[in-house]
Amino acid sequence: xxxxxxxxxxxxxxxxxxxxxxxxxxxxxxxxxxxxxxxxxxxxxxxxxxxxxxxxxxxxxxxxxxxxxxxxxxxxx
Amino acid sequence: xxxxxxxxxxxxxxxxxxxxxxxxxxxxxxxxxxxxxxxxxxxxxxxxxxxxxxxxxxxxxxxxxxxxxxxxxxxxxxxxxxxxxxxxxxxxxxxxxxxxxxxxxxxxxxxxxxxxxxxxxxxxxxxxxxxxxxxxxxxxxxxxxxxxxxxxxxxxxxxxxxxxxxxxxxxxxxxxxxxxxxxxxxxxxxxxxxxxxxxxxxxxxxxxxxxxxxxxxxxxxxxxxxxxxxxxxxxxxxxxxxxxxxxxxxxxxxxxxxxxxxxxxxxxxxxxxxxxxxxxxxxxxxxxxxxxxxxxxxxxxxxxxxxxxxxxxxxxxxxxxxxxxxxxxxxxxxxxxxxxxxxxxxxxxxxxxxxxxxxxxxxxxxxxxxxxxxxxxxxxxxxxxxxxxxxxxxxxxxxxxxxxxxxxxxxxxxxxxxxxxxxxxxxxxxxxxxxxxxxxxxxxxxxxxxxxxxxxxxxxxxxxxxxxxxxxxxxxxxxxxxxxxxxxxxxxxxxxxxxxxxxxxxxxxxxxxxxxxxxxxxxxxxxxxxxxxxxxxxxxxxxxxxxxxxxxxxxxxxxxxxxxxxxxxxxxxxxxxxxxxxxxxxxxxxxxxxxxxxxxxxxxxxxxxxxxxxxxxxxxxxxxxxxxxxxxxxxxxxxxxxxxxxxxxxxxxxxxxxxxxxxxx
Numbered sequence: 001x002x003x004x005x006x007x008x009x010x011x012x013x014x015x016x017x018x019x020x021x022x023x024x025x026x027x028x029x030x031x032x033x034x035x036x037x038x039x040x041x042x043x044x045x046x047x048x049x050x051x052x053x054x055x056x057x058x059x060x061x062x063x064x065x066x067x068x069x070x071x072x073x074x075x076x077x
Numbered sequence: 078x079x080x081x082x083x084x085x086x087x088x089x090x091x092x093x094x095x096x097x098x099x100x101x102x103x104x105x106x107x108x109x110x111x112x113x114x115x116x117x118x119x120x121x122x123x124x125x126x127x128x129x130x131x132x133x134x135x136x137x138x139x140x141x142x143x144x145x146x147x148x149x150x151x152x153x154x155x156x157x158x159x160x161x162x163x164x165x166x167x168x169x170x171x172x173x174x175x176x177x178x179x180x181x182x183x184x185x186x187x188x189x190x191x192x193x194x195x196x197x198x199x200x201x202x203x204x205x206x207x208x209x210x211x212x213x214x215x216x217x218x219x220x221x222x223x224x225x226x227x228x229x230x231x232x233x234x235x236x237x238x239x240x241x242x243x244x245x246x247x248x249x250x251x252x253x254x255x256x257x258x259x260x261x262x263x264x265x266x267x268x269x270x271x272x273x274x275x276x277x278x279x280x281x282x283x284x285x286x287x288x289x290x291x292x293x294x295x296x297x298x299x300x301x302x303x304x305x306x307x308x309x310x311x312x313x314x315x316x317x318x319x320x321x322x323x324x325x326x327x328x329x330x331x332x333x334x335x336x337x338x339x340x341x342x343x344x345x346x347x348x349x350x351x352x353x354x355x356x357x358x359x360x361x362x363x364x365x366x367x368x369x370x371x372x373x374x375x376x377x378x379x380x381x382x383x384x385x386x387x388x389x390x391x392x393x394x395x396x397x398x399x400x401x402x403x404x405x406x407x408x409x410x411x412x413x414x415x416x417x418x419x420x421x422x423x424x425x426x427x428x429x430x431x432x433x434x435x436x437x438x439x440x441x442x443x444x445x446x447x448x449x450x451x452x453x454x455x456x457x458x459x460x461x462x463x464x465x466x467x468x469x470x471x472x473x474x475x476x477x478x479x480x481x482x483x484x485x486x487x488x489x490x491x492x493x494x495x496x497x498x499x500x501x502x503x504x505x506x507x508x509x510x511x512x513x514x515x516x517x518x519x520x521x522x523x524x525x526x527x528x529x530x531x532x533x534x535x536x537x538x539x540x541x542x543x544x545x546x547x548x549x550x551x552x553x554x555x556x557x558x559x560x561x562x563x564x565x566x567x568x569x570x571x572x573x574x575x576x577x578x579x580x581x582x583x584x585x586x587x588x589x590x591x592x593x594x595x596x597x598x599x600x601x602x603x604x605x606x607x608x609x610x611x612x613x614x615x616x617x618x619x620x621x622x623x624x625x626x627x628x629x630x631x632x633x634x635x636x637x638x639x640x641x642x643x644x645x646x647x648x649x650x651x652x653x654x655x656x657x658x659x660x661x662x663x664x665x666x667x668x669x670x671x672x673x674x675x676x677x678x679x680x681x682x683x684x685x686x687x688x689x690x691x692x693x694x695x696x697x698x699x700x701x702x703x704x705x706x707x708x709x710x711x712x713x714x715x716x717x718x719x720x721x722x723x724x725x726x727x728x729x730x731x732x733x734x735x736x737x738x739x740x741x742x
Contacts, residue, residue, distance in 0.1 A: 024139050024491060024560045030319055031134035032562070033169030033326075046356050050458035051467070053354065053565065058197075059166055062454040062563040 015040045015056065016073040025067060033057050040071065079125045081232060082155035084146055084177060086170050087132030088566045089163040090189045092116075093219040095129040096578060098229045123233055128155070131488075136176045137287040139560070141496070142488040147289045150180060157183050157235055159228075164188040164216070165197060165567075171326045174210065179281055181245030181274025183235060184212040187228055191216040193567065198337050205333040211246055220572060245274040250321050254314050257284060257305065264301035284309045285318050346567045353448070354565075359455040366448070367474070370439040376528065379432030380516075387428040391669040395420055410613070414603055417666050422599030422659030423592075426513060429655070433509045434584050437478055441579030445571040453563050463543050464550030466490070466561045469499045473542065476506030477535075480702040483508075484709055491560040498549045500709055504698040504723055505542040507535050510654035514693055517658055521674040522686040530687070538694050541726065594700070598656035602649045603663050622664065636692060636731035637685030637739075647692070653699050684738035688731045695727035 015038045018026050029035075034056050044053040049065040063071075085091050099118030116129040130149055131142040138144035149155065160177050162170035167188070178184055186206075194200065207214045215231055217224035250258065258280045265276035282290040283302045294302045309315075353362060373379070398420055402412045443449055449471055457467030468490050476483025480503050487499040515534060519527040549555075605622040607613060614620050625648065626641025633644055642664040650657035665676050681689065697720050698706070707716035 022560070025562065027137065028134060028139060028560065028562050031169065031172060032564075033166075033172060033323070035319070035323060044350075044354060044356065046359070046454070046458055048458055050356075050461075051454050051561065051563075053454070057166075057168060059169075060565040062450075062457070062561070062565060064457075064561045067561075 079156045081127045081157045085161035090219045091161045160186045164194040178246035188216045200335045201333045209329045374436040379435040382431035390424040418603035421662040426655040438580040447566045463546040464555040481705045502542040507538040513658035521677040522683045598652040602660040637688040637735035640680040688735035692731040
């Protein structure tokens with residue numbers, strides 16, 4: 001398992017790649033006022049690539065790890 | 078009569094507001110095509126009817142419950158729209174508000190949870206907001222009833238018919254989009270006789286790829302839209318509309334924002350979440366919370382009260398009723414029907430009300446506090462392994478109360494296949510109606526390990542449900558699902574009145590059932606056991622129920638059920654699972670659990686008793702559940718499939734348990 005540790009926690013990402021998600025997920029994110037360029041910070045990871053809690057636009061949401069990785073684009077290292 | 082449609086994002090307090098501005102209310106089912114629940118009520122002392130609709134993120138639905146709102150706008154003519162928003166997250170709430178304001182009906186926006194906003198150090202200038210959005214705005218804090226009276230007065234003073242059409246919000250969309258909207262709506266007005274505001278709204282929604290509106294256009298053959306679909310989509314108008322709306326909201330909020338002076342920002346939510354959503358502790362905490370809930374319902378509060386109720390019913394009440402009936406000279410036939418039939422059967426089921434109320438109160442507290450969203454998150458990784466997501470866990474948990482409500486709660490799941498799987502495995506969750514019969518059997522056969530045996534039955538139900546889910550995942554070829562977005566609302570301290578209302582809403586069905594289907598079932602089994610082919614019989618061995626049971630005996634012998642009484646009771650249990658235990662009471666002519674327990678001892682071995690419990694857990698869902706499966710999946714096929722498959726699974730499991738168990742013990 002890849003260790004997602006301190007270097008990611010509480011760091012902000014410029015959200016991107018929303019249009020690469022499936023339409024339903026993209027639509028739901030849009031409805032939450034989330035768009036490319038929104039600031040996303042990581043609050044918590046669940047083990048075994050479980051869901052990720054992120055804070056975007058002053059709200060906390062849980063998303064799947066795969067979606068999170070895509071939204072981070074190349075910023076996740 | 079004026080109608081108000083209550084709309085807004087999920088979790089903004091719509092239902093809280095609804096409960097506070099209305100006095101009478103009723104659930105109404107059967108919506109055009111699909112059965113979905115809406116809730117209607119009257120504003121106190123007025124003719125105004127308010128309809129509470131399921132929460133939506135936008136008018137373009139993803140889940141089944143979200144499509145209720147848009148269908149309501151299309152089919153029912155709401156006079157006023159009351160849009161409830163979460164003031165703390167106004168930016169995204171306004172995305173929906175814009176869609177509603179474009180609809181052109183008189184609209185009131187309630188900025189709810191205004192206290193949370195103030196605590197975060199921001200406030201909005203209401204006049205500026207009202208002017209920019211072109212509608213009435215009220216601030217409320219519904220949990221403390223702040224501003225609710227003003228909101229109600231506002232609605233009462235809004236003469237719906239005096240507000241002219243054409244007051245719809247018009248955003249400054251990019252030129253190409255604007256032109257497309259204008260051209261389409263002009264044609265819709267002239268060729269289809271639509272009202273201008275409605276035509277414009279339909280055009281915008283169509284361009285914005287609203288699924289329901291696209292279907293609506295096909296159904297009504299709205300040529301001006303259908304012909305242009307390719308152009309709209311190729312130009313990516315959807316995105317342009319989204320961006321315009323977003324910048325309009327940013328602009329509006331910037332001009333209306335007032336920064337408050339220093340605020341004491343106590344972050345209760347993040348403190349609690351540190352523990353509750355802990356990566357490793359999250360799951361154990363989840364299990365502990367539910368264990369606590371079950372302990373409370375079945376050990377600490379529910380069962381003790383239940384026992385006292387039972388003692389009262391089978392003792393003084395039965396005796397008194399019998400004496401009273403003798404004194405007024407009632408026929409023995411009637412006396413037996415009332416005492417051995419109705420009081421024993423219906424009463425026997427009513428004694429389980431304390432357990433059911435406690436369990437539902439616990440679930441209501443969890444719902445109101447905001448924990449359910451966390452539970453979905455914590456369980457997601459496990460659910461993913463069987464092709465479901467964390468959101469499916471909540472319907473399954475609710476299924477412990479009643480499978481019907483559990484299946485209905487599955488509406489919030491996005492993918493149709495996942496929803497179908499959740500619906501099909503829900504009946505394996507051991508609902509509260511099955512508890513009476515468990516209680517009887519464990520008291521009779523496993524007096525020392527009652528809680529453990531019941532718990533093992535519950536877990537067996539979960540295990541079968543998960544196995545079947547995995548099986549369906551393979552059969553239906555469910556791909557790894559991606560739509561899993563869970564909002565984590567701020568925690569609330571649960572309020573007593575909200576909990577009470579939630580508990581009552583959930584459990585009143587049970588009380589109602591006692592008066593209707595359980596009553597009917599009891600009378601039916603009483604008739605069947607007192608009448609035979611030869612008419613009224615005094616020896617129950619010659620009755621219809623004995624005949625039926627005896628015919629089926631060879632089939633049930635391999636799973637350890639060798640008494641025709643049990644088979645007859647199982648048969649009537651399909652009406653409602655509570656009826657199994659009330660049937661037993663009737664068949665053994667007793668209203669006392671102690672007498673029944675003694676009678677069981679001669680009929681079952683402990684292994685056979687356990688096998689019987691497993692059979693009760695898994696066999697055919699009750700009528701209400703079968704009906705719900707049919708209406709939720711929209712197909713009789715799935716309902717029939719559920720009946721047959723669960724019977725086969727139940728028989729197989731009981732067979733294995735009885736045969737293997739008999740070898741071992």
